[in-house]
Amino acid sequence: KAGVTQTPRYLIKTRGQQVTLSCSPISGHRSVSWYQQTPGQGLQFLFEYFSETQRNKGNFPGRFSGRQFSNSRSEMNVSTLELGDSALYLCASSLLGVGTGELFFGEGSRLTVL
Amino acid sequence: DQQVKQNSPSLSVQEGRISILNCDYTNSMFDYFLWYKKYPAEGPTFLISISSIKDKNEDGRFTVFLNKSAKHLSLHIVPSQPGDSAVYFCAAANYGQNFVFGPGTRLSVLP
Numbered sequence: 001k002a003g004v005t006q007t008p009r010y011l012i013k014t015r016g017q018q019v020t021l022s023c024s025p026i027s028g029h030r031s032v033s034w035y036q037q038t039p040g041q042g043l044q045f046l047f048e049y050f051s052e053t054q055r056n057k058g059n060f061p062g063r064f065s066g067r068q069f070s071n072s073r074s075e076m077n078v079s080t081l082e083l084g085d086s087a088l089y090l091c092a093s094s095l096l097g098v099g100t101g102e103l104f105f106g107e108g109s110r111l112t113v114l
Numbered sequence: 115d116q117q118v119k120q121n122s123p124s125l126s127v128q129e130g131r132i133s134i135l136n137c138d139y140t141n142s143m144f145d146y147f148l149w150y151k152k153y154p155a156e157g158p159t160f161l162i163s164i165s166s167i168k169d170k171n172e173d174g175r176f177t178v179f180l181n182k183s184a185k186h187l188s189l190h191i192v193p194s195q196p197g198d199s200a201v202y203f204c205a206a207a208n209y210g211q212n213f214v215f216g217p218g219t220r221l222s223v224l225p
Contacts, residue, residue, distance in 0.1 A: 004157070033212065035215070040123075040217055041217060042118075042120075042203060042215040042216050042217040042218055043158070043203065043205075043215040044215075045212045045213065045214070045215075048212060056211065056212045058212065090157055090158070092157075097210070098207070098210075098211070098212045098213055099146060099207035099208065099209055099210045099211045099212060099213060100209065100210055101163075102148070102160045102163065103148075103158075103160065103213070104160070105150075105157030105158045105159070106157050107155070107156055107157045108157055
């Protein structure tokens with residue numbers, strides 16, 4: 001079956017702009033979670049959506065937001081970009097939700113903020 | 115405040131030998147643990163998990179050990195192969211809550 005698909009894979013933005021990233025989970029998975037990966041910091045949890053509702057949220061500022069559609073596809077938006085937002089953004093899908101079993105990750109969207 | 119620590123940023127092992135990757139956590143509420151492997155330009159892939167009711171779980175060449183009293187887990191890879199060269203992340207959760215990931219350990223298996 002098809003895996004988790006993230007688009008775009010690479011993008012370059014300038015400070016102050018906003019960006020939207022997309023994630024299509026594995027068919028049948030209702031949970032989509034988002035992570036930021038920066039060198040030396042591992043994967044930092046951003047938020048989780050389950051059946052179109054935000055269920056868990058990490059410690060990121062309000063500039064980071066997301067949503068989930070009825071087909072379980074999810075988008076993540078970052079407004080007023082800062083240089084420190086440069087990172088690999090990963091989404092993961094799971095059947096029952098974070099903390100309940102294996103997470104299936106996409107290949108990530110690498111964001112560079114200039 | 116890192117709740118999940120992987121104190122070795124990198125590890126080099128000879129092919130055929132054992133690789134031991136370590137992970138420590140501080141939150142005693144964590145009861146479910148996973149290991150992920152990540153190659154460059156790819157997303158992390160699941161390796162093996164363990165819940166707090168067990169102290170060992172095996173899957174082929176991979177074994178995870180959990181020491182709850184020490185809040186420590188380790189991943190053993192035997193025998194190590196060059197294809198195992200990757201970054202390994204451990205992750206911990208209070209079941210049903212979000213996973214907390216460690217910073218990763220880069221494993222290099224030398225032929």
